[in-house]
Amino acid sequence: MITLTNLQKQYSGVTVLDVPELTIHEGEIVGLVGNNGAGKTTMMRLMLDLIKANQGHVTIDGERVDLYPNWKTFTGSYLDSTFLVDFFTPEEFFAFIAETYGFSNDELQSRLQAYTPLMSDEILGKGKLIHDFSNGNRQKIGIIGAMLVNPRVLILDEPFNYLDPSSQIVVAQLIRRMNADLGTTVLVSSHNLTSINDLCNRILLLEKGKLLMDKPHEPGCRDAELEAYFMDALK
Amino acid sequence: MQFRQFTRGQKRWLGAMIFLILYFWMLEIVPLSLVAKEVSIPPMVIIFLFPTIFVMWFLLLLLLEHDRTVMDAFLKTRPVSQIQWNRFLVISHFWNPLNLLVPIALAPACFWVIPFPTSLGVFLGVYLMCVLAGILVMQLKRRGKYQKEKTVSTAGLRTFKGDRVPPVFGLQVKSLLRSKRLWMSILVFSVLALFNHYMMGSEEMRRPNYFWIFLYFFFIATNVPQFGLGIEANFISGIWTRPVSIYRILRDKFRLSALLTGIAFLVCLPVCLLVGTPLYFPLSYALLCPGFGALTLLVDAPRCVPFDLFGKTFFNYQGSAGAYKISTFICMGVLMAAGIILPNYLPIWLVSLIFAGLGLLGFAIHRPVFRWVERNFIKNKYKYLESYLSK
Numbered sequence: 001m002i003t004l005t006n007l008q009k010q011y012s013g014v015t016v017l018d019v020p021e022l023t024i025h026e027g028e029i030v031g032l033v034g035n036n037g038a039g040k041t042t043m044m045r046l047m048l049d050l051i052k053a054n055q056g057h058v059t060i061d062g063e064r065v066d067l068y069p070n071w072k073t074f075t076g077s078y079l080d081s082t083f084l085v086d087f088f089t090p091e092e093f094f095a096f097i098a099e100t101y102g103f104s105n106d107e108l109q110s111r112l113q114a115y116t117p118l119m120s121d122e123i124l125g126k127g128k129l130i131h132d133f134s135n136g137n138r139q140k141i142g143i144i145g146a147m148l149v150n151p152r153v154l155i156l157d158e159p160f161n162y163l164d165p166s167s168q169i170v171v172a173q174l175i176r177r178m179n180a181d182l183g184t185t186v187l188v189s190s191h192n193l194t195s196i197n198d199l200c201n202r203i204l205l206l207e208k209g210k211l212l213m214d215k216p217h218e219p220g221c222r223d224a225e226l227e228a229y230f231m232d233a234l235k
Numbered sequence: 236m237q238f239r240q241f242t243r244g245q246k247r248w249l250g251a252m253i254f255l256i257l258y259f260w261m262l263e264i265v266p267l268s269l270v271a272k273e274v275s276i277p278p279m280v281i282i283f284l285f286p287t288i289f290v291m292w293f294l295l296l297l298l299l300e301h302d303r304t305v306m307d308a309f310l311k312t313r314p315v316s317q318i319q320w321n322r323f324l325v326i327s328h329f330w331n332p333l334n335l336l337v338p339i340a341l342a343p344a345c346f347w348v349i350p351f352p353t354s355l356g357v358f359l360g361v362y363l364m365c366v367l368a369g370i371l372v373m374q375l376k377r378r379g380k381y382q383k384e385k386t387v388s389t390a391g392l393r394t395f396k397g398d399r400v401p402p403v404f405g406l407q408v409k410s411l412l413r414s415k416r417l418w419m420s421i422l423v424f425s426v427l428a429l430f431n432h433y434m435m436g437s438e439e440m441r442r443p444n445y446f447w448i449f450l451y452f453f454f455i456a457t458n459v460p461q462f463g464l465g466i467e468a469n470f471i472s473g474i475w476t477r478p479v480s481i482y483r484i485l486r487d488k489f490r491l492s493a494l495l496t497g498i499a500f501l502v503c504l505p506v507c508l509l510v511g512t513p514l515y516f517p518l519s520y521a522l523l524c525p526g527f528g529a530l531t532l533l534v535d536a537p538r539c540v541p542f543d544l545f546g547k548t549f550f551n552y553q554g555s556a557g558a559y560k561i562s563t564f565i566c567m568g569v570l571m572a573a574g575i576i577l578p579n580y581l582p583i584w585l586v587s588l589i590f591a592g593l594g595l596l597g598f599a600i601h602r603p604v605f606r607w608v609e610r611n612f613i614k615n616k617y618k619y620l621e622s623y624l625s626k
Contacts, residue, residue, distance in 0.1 A: 048476050050624070052617035072478045082624065083473040085406065087413045087544055096402035100477050129413065131545060145473075 001026050002047065002153065002185065006056035009042050009209075017042045017209040019056075024187060024202075029179050031200035031217070032189035033226065035233060038206040040189040041079060044157050047187070048077055060153060073101070076151030078142035078159065086131035090123045090141050093130060094148060101149045108148070114177075115144045118170045136162040143171060147178060154178065154186045160195050168192075172199045176219075193230070197222055205229065284357070285364050288337060293368040296333070297375070328369040338362040403483065407491040410466045411459055414544035424454050425499065429506050436510025448503065448517055449574040455499045456492050456524035457567075460532040463539030468623035475620060482609040485533050489601050492529035496521045519587035520574065522594025530597045530604060531566045537612045537619045 004022040008015060017039040024030050032040050045051045047058050049065045057064050060071040077083065085093055098108040112124075118140055123133075130141055139162045146154060154175070160168045172195060178184045190196050196203060198220055205213035205226065217223060306320055328334060338361045345354045345361075400408050411417050428451035435447065467474055467484055474484070500521040507517055577586045612619060 048472070049616075050472055050475060050620055052621075069478070072476060075476065077476050079472060082470050083476070085470050085473060087410055088405070092402060092405060092409070096405065097477070099402045100479050 001061065002187070003059045004043075004047075004056065005059070007043075007046060007053055007058065008055040009039075009046060009051065010054045015209055017046070017206075019043065019211050022204075022211065022214070024185060026185050027179065027183045028202050029175065029186040029188070029200045029219075031196035031203045032187060032206060033191070033193065033196055033203060034189075034206035035230075037208070039209040040206055041157055042209075043206070044077070044079055044155055044187070044189065047155060048075075048079070071153070074149075074152040075155065076146035076149050076153070077155040078146040079155070079157040081138060081142070083142050083145065084130050084138060087129055089127065089129055090133075091125075093141065093145060097145055097148055111148055111150070112144075115147070115174070118144065118167060118174065120167075134162075136164065136167070139163060140167065143174075147174060150178075150182055151184055152182070154184050156186070156188045158190055159188060160190055160192050168195060175199060193223075193226065197226075285360055288361055289364040289368050292334075292337060292365050293371060296369055296372040324373055325370060328366050328373065331366075331369060334365040334369050335362070337365050403479065404487050404490070406467070406484070407459065407487045410544055411491070416544070417458065421455055421458050421495075425451060425502070428454070429503060432503075432512075433506050433510055436512065445512075445516065445578045446575050448507070448512065449520055449571075449578075451503065452496060452499060452517070452520040452524040453528060453571065453574065456496045457528050457532055458495070460488055460492055460529040460536070462542045463533070463536035464619075464623075465539040465542035466544060468539060468541035469544070471620060471623045475616075480609060481537075481612045482605050485536055485605040485608060486601070488533060488536070489525065489529055489605070492525040493598075496525045513583060513587075515587050515591075516578075516583055519590035519594070522598070523570075523574070523590040524594070526594030526597030526601075528567065528570055530601055531563060531570070534604060534608055535563045536608060537615070541623055 002024040004019050006021070007017065007019045009017040016037075032043070034040050042051070046053050047060075047065065049058075053066075057066060059065065060075065063070055065071050085096060088096060094108060094112065095105065098105065103111075112119075122137055123141060123144075130138060133141065139159070143156065143159050146156060156175075159171055163171065175186055175188070176199065179186055188196070188199065197217070200217055201219055203213065203215055203217045203223065203226065204211060213226070213229070215223075215225075306315065310320070338358055341361055342358060345358045348354075349357055428447045432447040432451065464471075464481075464484065500517060503517055504514070506512075507514060574590070577589070
């Protein structure tokens with residue numbers, strides 16, 4: 001379970017995130033939506049202890065992430081390219097993850113089997129550094145790196161960016177399967193409402209740092225209220 | 236426009252070139268010319284000079300030159316023919332300041348030792364050899380593995396098996412091996428330092444001098460630690476959100492420094508034996524430089540800026556050194572001064588004993604020191620993380 005308590009982040013006196021109370025329950029797939037600058041990435045960075053909150057705190061499994069690093073052992077995340085070791089090949093990067101999380105080479109290869117459809121013969125065995133891959137393939141490597149550890153908590157920032165439609169479908173399937181098999185709690189942000197609608201059982205709408213909407217959702221259904229909000233935002 | 240861009244791109248070499256020319260004039264060419272003036276040089280030596288320079292320059296350019304052999308996106312989408320582009324590349328090699336380095340550096344020797352007009356012929360011949368070597372390198376880099384810009388060879392690393400370096404330690408080893416900026420600087424400086432140590436100790440100029448052998452070890456030991464966590468700063472989110480400790484990264488950097496210095500000691504053995512340097516002396520430097528030098532630099536490791544491993548510039552270190560505390564600078568200054576000055580005033584065995592002792596002390600205390608640095612990092616984690624991520 002993830003809880004955000006009175007969480008505030010300001011940059012140069014401007015509040016970019018202000019969430020008084022939020023609880024994400026175990027096993028939920030939560031979609032985080034909002035226009036640019038809504039505070040989605042800031043919220044994720046605070047949850048991963050990458051930036052300092054001006055007020056409040058985040059807990060995972062009852063422990064504050066800024067005080068106890070235990071969450072790192074069961075949390076997988078990918079927000080941007082600073083999560084990738086770009087002078088490694090994908091094989092080396094995955095082996096690096098396996099060593100840090102303490103699973104063997106054989107176990108790594110067995111776990112990677114599940115990601116074969118996503119890699120679609122473009123990632124492994126290419127003899128290329130991550131630095132030299134396309135944005136789409138780097139995104140795939142980052143997502144696989146986050147999921148490879150069979151996390152209890154998975155945090156992905158715009159995972160569908162740069163991906164072709166087939167890969168977007170595969171990523172959504174992988175997340176769903178992980179959630180079903182391992183009970184992983186998932187937080188996914190995206191600008192792609194269709195993907196969020198298809199995947200999530202709860203949707204959060206952030207706007208200018210404030211949580212405007214928090215509603216349960218039936219995966220696979222369109223959300224008229226959400227669509228209406230974004231249509232209105234254009235006016 | 237392309238020509239202006241090209242020549243503007245070469246400007247960074249001008250500074251290095253002027254420095255190298257002055258260096259060769261002052262330390263190598265002029266003293267050698269004075270000696271050579273006394274004896275006549277056989278024509279065979281002069282003839283032999285041309286292929287030697289061609290081969291040496293060819294190899295150097297192969298290592299140093301950036302890929303300027305294919306048209307950029309701007310030109311590719313314009314009506315510029317391949318013939319025009321080839322002509323531009325050939326002409327630009329006659330203008331390339333890098334190709335002027337050797338002829339200008341050798342000019343005093345040519346005109347002082349060899350009578351005119353033969354000297355003019357030798358001078359132009361050397362220039363032509365350098366230009367031809369440049370054109371040959373260009374031709375070579377238009378094909379094969381050079382065809383693709385920026386790609387680093389990872390042959391043998393296509394599978395999970397066969398990689399002998401543990402992945403976390405691999406962060407250090409592979410960042411070094413795959414960054415031309417890092418390994419190239421180590422290679423070039425090592426060759427230069429060992430060559431100078433040999434020259435200073437050779438029969439013609441025999442004088443006790445340990446300046447170069449000290450710089451050799453100092454540079455190799457501190458090359459990676461000088462950037463602190465600058466390499467990791469590029470993927471700090473990937474480190475911080477995974478169970479990898481800062482202590483482990485620092486310890487690996489220290490171990491790599493010790494490993495490189497150990498290899499450097501083995502490499503310098505033949506030169507030291509040739510010039511009669513007592514072996515316990517380089518050994519003491521090999522202990523001092525990582526044990527004291529690298530350790531001191533790593534204490535300041537969190538105060539760094541991200542280091543671009545794939546940057547093409549050879550000498551620009553992105554101001555990494557600017558992030559160090561004054562106290563670190565003073566420590567390094569004292570270390571360098573001691574390494575260079577003490578051997579001239581104290582018996583060599585005593586100096587070796589002091590240096591080896593200091594180095595061993597560093598090795599003995601590095602674990603608690605890195606624990607302390609890690610605690611300090613965690614105490615100020617947001618300051619460091621935000622500074623890395625904002626770059």
